[in-house]
Amino acid sequence: MYRVTLPEMGFQAAWRAAARCLASHAIPPEAVDWADATLFSGEPIPEGRGPNAVFVPKSFLDLTRSVLCHKDTQAPSLLYAALMRHQTNRCPLHNPADPLTQSLAKMAKSVRRDLHKMHAFVRFHELPSVSGRRKFGSWFEPDHSIIEAAAPFFAKRFADMDWTIATPTGTARFQAGKLTFHKTIAAPNLPEDATTELWGVYFSNIFNPARIKTSAMRSEMPLKYWKNLPETRLIPEMLNAAEQRVLAMHEAVPKEPPKRAIKILDRRESDIKET
Structure with a gap:
């Protein structure tokens, strides 16, 4: 059994180098342990490239960039299994109904969504x-x-x-x-600053009390992120005041149309009669 230990940082490049080497020696997936911990030490991977050429499409390289970030410890081994299978059968990798391809696609989608949330939050x-x-x-x-x-x-x-x-x-x-x-040693102790208040002002101004959909809000802004978002502390207060704000908005709507609008309508009506 060959043992590959991926580093905490730079694991993508490390996986590609190890997978390319192993595949060039035609080492089967079941003979490789990609786990980051095991009771037994395995053999180191062979030194240098083997006699076999390794082929992958660009789409597979893009797939690895996402899947390797997944928290599932089986992600590296699943990718290597897909890599080895592709050397003799290139169809399954392009078949979304294939179980292995489907599993990798789901992992990639989960990672892409996580990236989107990080960019936003x-x-x-x-x-x-x-x-x-x-x-x-x-x-x-x-x-x-x-x-x-x-x-x-x-x-x-x-x-x-x-x-x-x-x-x-x-x-x-x-x-x-x-x-x-x-490597992260511990969570940093971050002081509150002017941006904390600014986020609250921004969020309270874009909050629409007439279109409250708490389920959609929790879907787009999952609760797990709330403790690190300064604006979310305002949500309970804004929800409690939403009904009163809607009533105030309704009362503020003009009951009569502006005089300019009446003149425009009168002019249009006269134009229609003339024609």
């Missing part, structure tokens, strides 16, 4: 800075190990500031334009 807190660049920090708890996949989005959007995003599975730091990844 990371909230930065400003921290003291000794350099000329502003400094921010954030704590986020995703479902999967997506910090490396998500960080480039923030590096592009917030390139003019230094920031740290910590998650239970890893920490991304962007300092002086350089992005690095590190």
Whole structure:
């Protein structure tokens, strides 16, 4: 049994290198242990490339980028099984009804959704800075190990500031334009700052009391994220006041049309009679 231990950071590149080597030696999936812990130490993978060429479509490489982030410890072995099968049968990988292909697609979809939530729900807190660049920090708890996949989005959007995003599975730091990844020691202690109030002001202004759909809100903004979102503390108060706000909005609606509208309607009516 061959043993492959993937690192906490850089696991995508490590898996690709190991899988390519193993496949080139035609080592079957059942002979490889991709788990991060086992009672017995296995053989190290062969050194150097084997005699067999390894073929995969670009779509499979894209699939690995998502699936390898999944929290399921079987994700690396399932991907390797799909890789080895593709060397002799290229049809199942393009068949959405195939059980293995279907399982991988579901994993990829779950990771993509997690990335979307992270891009939307990371909230930065400003921290003291000794350099000329502003400094921010954030704590986020995703479902999967997506910090490396998500960080480039923030590096592009917030390139003019230094920031740290910590998650239970890893920490991304962007300092002086350089992005690095590190092991997370503990959740950071983030102080409340002006952005806390700003998020509350923004959320209260976009909240529509006449269109309350709590089930849809919990679907798009799952409860697990609420403790790290400063604006969610306002939700109970806004829900309690929603009915009164709707009544106030209704009362504020003008009972008579403006004089200008009456003149326009009269003009149109006269034009119709003339024709």
